[in-house]
Amino acid sequence: MxxxxxxxxxxxxxxxxxxxxxxxxxxxxxxxxxxxxxxxxxxxxxxxxxxxxxxxxxxxxxxxxxxxxxxxxxxTHEIYAPKWSHSxxxxxxxxxxxxxxxxxxxxxxxxxxxxLDPYKPLVHEKDHITIEVVSLNWKWLFIYPEQGVASVNELAFPTDVPVEFKITSDTTMNSFFIPQLGGQIYSMAGMETQLHLIANEPGSYKGFSANYSGEGFTGMEFNAIATPDEAGFDAWVNKLKQAPDTLSPATYQQLAKQSENNPVQYFGQVSSDMFHHILNQFMHGHQGSEQAAHDAHDLHAMSDKMTMETEK
Structure with missing residues (x-):
């Protein structure tokens, strides 16, 4: 049996x-x-x-x-050899x-x-383009520093052009993943990770977070559009430049608030060094410098108060 x-x-x-x-x-x-x-x-x-x-x-x-x-x-006719133990x-x-x-x-x-080191630039005859990625609760922000535009839950790049992704997080740890283009890599607050990919065929490919990050995780998806050529990518960038919104530290604070199933959103202008502003808000050195300035202000105020009491 x-x-x-x-x-x-x-x-x-x-x-x-x-x-x-x-x-x-x-x-x-x-x-x-x-x-x-x-x-x-x-x-x-x-x-x-x-x-x-x-x-x-x-x-x-x-x-x-x-x-x-x-x-x-x-x-029952099979040979039974209970004493056999080694071959x-x-x-x-x-x-x-x-x-x-x-x-x-x-x-x-x-x-x-x-x-396949994700930090290793791809060897290619064409220069790579840079896209800065920020994972939020629960959406993706893509900043194009060279073009001066940004988008939410949609990114684009030309076919047969290597792409350098610089990735960080504003909240919990996520994982940036476009399955049809290559491996995933984590996004973490206060840290910058990198990923180099290339699309050899034009099309729209699904991207998402491969790391569970809370209640709105299932809606944290985006479309990665590989345009047929660089002219198609330029047309996409020009479409973004027509958007009236500007991505600045003030508007970013509103964008960073939790939202589920966020629609695609475009920013026609981006404040300079916006990605590093997001990255450095969690850096110990940045926080330390702010604390030091605050302490120096308090010390200066205390010194002035003591001076006034002495003069009295």
């Missing part, structure tokens, strides 16, 4: 794994449907690592099913094959870690 149950469970697991593989093979719009070089490299890495691990997984599943069938209830050949197979796979995976991991 035990062998029969084991066989049944193993068969169910095998069917589930097969169905999951079929579903993944047909998925669209995710990490297995890359539209950029970084995403394509990561897909290749996932497939290679999975195939290497299946070298161990598939034989284990096959042998489990085979032994469950071979020694099932009623097979050098089996030990060699059990240990050598996994060690070889681990070494191969280690080499691949070492190389890919350096080649």
């Amino acid at each position: 035990f062998i029969r149950n084991l066989f049944t469970r193993s068969l169910k697991k095998g069917l589930v794994a097969g169905l999951a593989s079929l579903m993944l093979a047909g998925c669209q719009g995710g990490i297995l449907d890359p539209k950029g070089q970084v995403g394509a490299d990561e897909k290749y890495l996932i497939i290679v690592a999975t195939l290497l691990m299946l070298i161990v997984v598939i034989p284990v599943i096959v042998m489990t099913l085979f032994f469950a069938w071979k020694y099932r209830e009623g097979r 050098t050949k089996i030990e060699l197979v059990v240990w050598i094959i996994p060690i070889i796979i681990i070494v191969i995976l280690g080499v691949i991991t070492w190389r890919s870690t350096h080649e």
Whole structure:
């Protein structure tokens, strides 16, 4: 009875794994449907690592099913050898094959870690553009320092042009993720992280936060638009420049308030160094300088008061 149950469970697991593989093979719009070089490299890495691990997984599943069938209830004629305890050949197979796979995976991991370093600029004939990203509760702010515009829950960049993202957070930790273009990286208050991506095909790709950040997390999505050429990107920038709103420290305070399912919003002008203003509001050095100035003001006032009392 035990062998029969084991066989049944193993068969169910095998069917589930097969169905999951079929579903993944047909998925669209995710990490297995890359539209950029970084995403394509990561897909290749996932497939290679999975195939290497299946070298161990598939034989284990096959042998489990085979032994469950071979020694099932009623097979009384099978040889029973209770005193058998060791086989050098089996030990060699059990240990050598996994060690070889681990070494191969280690080499691949070492190389890919350096080649796919999110802080490493992409080698390309065209100069990269810079986009500054701020995660808010619960929306995304994108600042274009070179173009002097900003947007909420929508960003754009030309196809076949590398993009440097500088990322921070105004609130809790989030994760900036565009699955079809490449890996995610965290956004943290008072810290700047970086991510370099490129789109090799024009289109609109879904982006979101891959790190749970509270009540409005599910609506924290945006569209990443890869325009067919740089002229299309310039037209998008000009559309933003027509917007009447200006992103300044004052308007930013209103924008930073919590809101769910925030609509797309454009800012035709951006105050200079706005990204660093957001970044530095949580920096210890910035807070320390403000505290020092406050303490100096109090000390100066106390000194004046003592001087006046002395003169009296």
